[in-house]
Amino acid sequence: MIKKFLMTPGPTQIPSEVLLASAQPIIHHRTGDYSDLFARVNENLKYVYQTRNEVISFASSGTGAMESAVVNLCSPGDKVLIASCGKFGERWRDLSQVYGLDYDYREYEWGTPVVPADIGQALADDPAIKVVFVTHSETSTGVVNDMQAIGAAVAGSDAVLVSDSISGMGSAELKTDAWGIDVVVSGSQKALMIPPGLAFVSVSAKAWGLVEKSTLPKYYFDWTKARKALAQDKPTTAFTPAVSLMVGLDKALDMIRAEGLEQVFERHIILGRATRAAVKGLGLELFSPDDDRCSSVTSVKVPDGVDDNKLRTLIRDKYGVQLAGGQGPIKGKIFRIGHCGYYNYTDIIVAITALELALKELGHPVELGSGVSKAQAVFGEEMV
């Protein structure tokens, strides 16, 4: 018997309560019942976002919501700054290219964070920059950027700050309003604990100012249409929403509220800390920083002499634990343990156990328990 432990940074494990909520008979989206649910979801999303801004939702993957930020904020030829440290930072560059923006692309070494002071300097050097695009939690490496410092670096300028927090929202602290993050993109299939298919974006007053001037064409992802639908007596979406996912989200947000946002973030910090301790304990090297901020994904260098694909296949097929590989230039060089969302100590202990056993089976020298015991020690101090 195999029990499956999905430990990838999206999709993530989904609580049975959420799966069953989504499996209820469908309701129509132009009804009072749906509007009540949608209003509640919007309030709870604001709670998780720590914002008073509107949060707009789309039936799409997170990439769709990222594209929505580009087409609603920008006009052709606009100067924008992109601070990237991985695959999802590159996506802002690709989008900027497609939409004819004049972009300044700054890449930091994968596995290291963006340097906030560089953003402040770039804005001082070029006050024409209208938008700054950054990644909060860089899923491809596990790096979580210091959004508080980045927010402070942008605060004095006219630029609008956009954060891709798809794998960060709900797992790595982000004080949207307090830190001055104008636009925050997130997705459903990470720490929000539901399947993929919904994406969200919060929009500040400063950002709405740019929206009014934007001339790029948009229809499905038009924020102004979405805002109008949200502002109705019975709030709704401009186009048919993914109703069953929204019903699941309502349940998942209930669970987050019941646990309490501070406790949710604390749990993720401990999960990251335990995972890093275990990885080091069994003699492997971290690729993501050894930093409590990196609470969504832990990435690990594949040890010399071990084939990444063989390792992850063995861990999956024999032990039921699914890890993620590297992407782009670091494919085969790292593997990633996702722990954003519905995860607690049980998942980490199982994942590290499977990792130890599989490494041993592949001939890599491992003392069984050398990783697990380190994770146990962390959990012994702070239980999650």
Place this chain on the structure above:
Amino acid sequence: MIKKFLMTPGPTQIPSEVLLASAQPIIHHRTGDYSDLFARVNENLKYVYQTRNEVISFASSGTGAMESAVVNLCSPGDKVLIASCGKFGERWRDLSQVYGLDYDYREYEWGTPVVPADIGQALADDPAIKVVFVTHSETSTGVVNDMQAIGAAVAGSDAVLVSDSISGMGSAELKTDAWGIDVVVSGSQKALMIPPGLAFVSVSAKAWGLVEKSTLPKYYFDWTKARKALAQDKPTTAFTPAVSLMVGLDKALDMIRAEGLEQVFERHIILGRATRAAVKGLGLELFSPDDDRCSSVTSVKVPDGVDDNKLRTLIRDKYGVQLAGGQGPIKGKIFRIGHCGYYNYTDIIVAITALELALKELGHPVELGSGVSKAQAVFGEEMV
């Protein structure tokens, strides 16, 4: 006790088997398991589409897939023809406007179909027209256009024919290849019997020719990216798919294959015929044509002296049957009975019973059974 009968043209009723399939533990989308499922779904979609063309899927509502047709086929200033007979025909005009196309918008009276010969004439008059946009099943009125004749009218020209078959796919016959429909847009929440959140588009070789020349910007809805992901050894999507909906779709398509496509269409024809017979039997007037082609939605004029909102609210709250109202200029003047998807004789008998009882309660003269008996008579001849 209220038993709920959702009789709207999207969302539609979802079989419990499909709801429970979607409620299974989520699987990762970059795995062999998912690719196998996705390949099977694609084959079954082609079966329902009656096409050998690729069918591309998006995590979005149907509108997103409509927008994808505009941005992948067109360039700014392109001449296009739009033949519209309702609210969803207007959407092609709105999209064409947003994307700066040179559009010729022909509107036919709501409740009546597009005249195919007009399209042939327009193309003969102006060979510069690159794309013709039409609605197959106009959800706002119940009209189903004669796509075979429209296909024939476009066949001799260089124009690419695009059909919005969101509420038609799987309920009103559409022979994509045999009738020469280059691009067919559909959505998940109608006759495909799953919740909203997935949309599809088939693309012919002729259409790919236009795609190569298109200069409108696109990213999330980029067909070329989608085609590349589909063509891989392990077919996938360019961006994270709505996994749980796709698992439900796999089950729903199994059910369609088991019933057989011809039988599915025949069932819908009988459902429409029985509904129209019942409506006339109880002395109401049809708004949608009294035509077997109109097998997705039956629209009915609200009788004089009856308040549409009161009528539908009573039918919903007391009898558990949810009907749809009119949209745009015909709001309050018609109501709509949706029967595309997971519907059989039981649903029609219940809906007509509720309609009769509610009309009587509101003081409209109705002989109880006058509608139901007519539907019974149709089902007595051909059971569905």
